[in-house]
Amino acid sequence: MQQGELVVVTGMTGAGRSTAAKELEDLGYFVVDNVPPELVGDVVRLVDEKQGIDQPVAAVVDVRAGQFFAALTEALVRRFPSRRTTLLFLEADDDILVRRQDAARRPHPLQGTGRLLDGIHRERKVLEQLRGDAQLVIDTTSLAPHELRARVADAFGSPTSVALQVTVLSFGFKYGVPVDADLMADMRFLPNPHWVPGLRPHTGRDGDVAQYVLSNPAAVEFLDRYVPVIETVGEGYLEQGKRFMTVAIGCTxxxxxxxxxxxxxxxLLRSRGMDARAAHRDLGRE
Structure with missing residues (x-):
């Protein structure tokens, strides 16, 4: 937890805002739900007066704020200089959002007299600019609630510096590409261990499989060229105030x-002094 941090949580209805808010509350954040964007500054000021400027704050803003979304960026600009602000956007595929809303037995706030899917499409349009401005996007399509809480805790639960946090996410193309990726690379140009009987039951975490993949000259050349790209993009992200980057690495x-x-x-990133961690979206699905 960063002292004095302000986290603005937004995103698609059904993507997990409440779950993220509960985790932030457990982490010690002062959490305010459904606050209009133009009042975020007032919330922070009240917290400063009552609990001090070191108290971290999380404000949950959703599509019901309507026209007030235009004021969100301005509200963030007006934040107190002593507080670092992160805009967290939660995303999920349409079919998953429909399933979650149906399970909750609640209409979508933008559904009106139309279908649930109509409301979801309207919401995506409203939130399009916010998603592009977010410092951290988490795709919850394949995440259970406890997995989302772990992702939130990983991002906000321990003392962090101004260093970039890089998540290298493995995935399978046959399960769909991750929508929260900042960079994406395709490993299907490498020989597939699936076709080696002795390696098929194992995973890329096992030594024999890793040796088979990483000893290929094409893999060596890829790493030599791609890791500097990640470093270059990461430097640019920090200059633009973004502290999180997701690098997706896919195979079949x-x-x-x-x-x-x-x-x-x-x-390799850690050997260069970067804060990097691995996540494996589809490991265990086969």
Whole structure:
């Protein structure tokens, strides 16, 4: 937890705002739900007066704020200089959002007299600019609530510096591409361990599979060229005030090549002094 941090939580209805807010509250944040964007500054000022400027604050803003979304950026600009602000945007696929809203037995706030999907499409349009401005986007499509809470805790639960936090995410193309990726690379140009009987049951975390993938000259050349790209983009992100970056590494099923390469990229980034961690979206799905 960063002293004095302000986290603005927004995103699609059904994508997990309440879950994220509960985790932030457990982490010690003063959480305010459904606050209009132009009042975020007033909330922070009241917290400063009552609990001091070191108290971290999280404000949950959703599409029901309507026309007030235009004031969000201005509200962030007016924040107190002593507070670092992060805009967290939660995303999910349409079919998942429909399923979650149906399970909650609640209409979508923008549904009106139309279908649930109509409300979701309207919401995406309203939030399009905010999503582009967010410092951190989390796709909750394949995340259980406890997994989302872990992602939030990973981002906001421990003391952080101004260093960039890089998540290298392995995935399988056959399960769809991650929508929260800032950079994406395809490992299907490498020989597939799936076709090696002795390697097929194992994953990219196992030594034999990693050796098979990483010893390929094409893999070595890729790493030599791609890791500097990540460093360059990361430097630019920090200059623009973004503290989080997701690098997606894909293969067919997200079990062998992408996992081995993601682990190796994390090791290389850490050897260069970067704050990097691996996450494996589809490991175990086969």
């Amino acid at each position: 099923g997200g079990k062998h090549r992408s996992v081995a390469m993601a682990e190796r990229i994390v090791a």
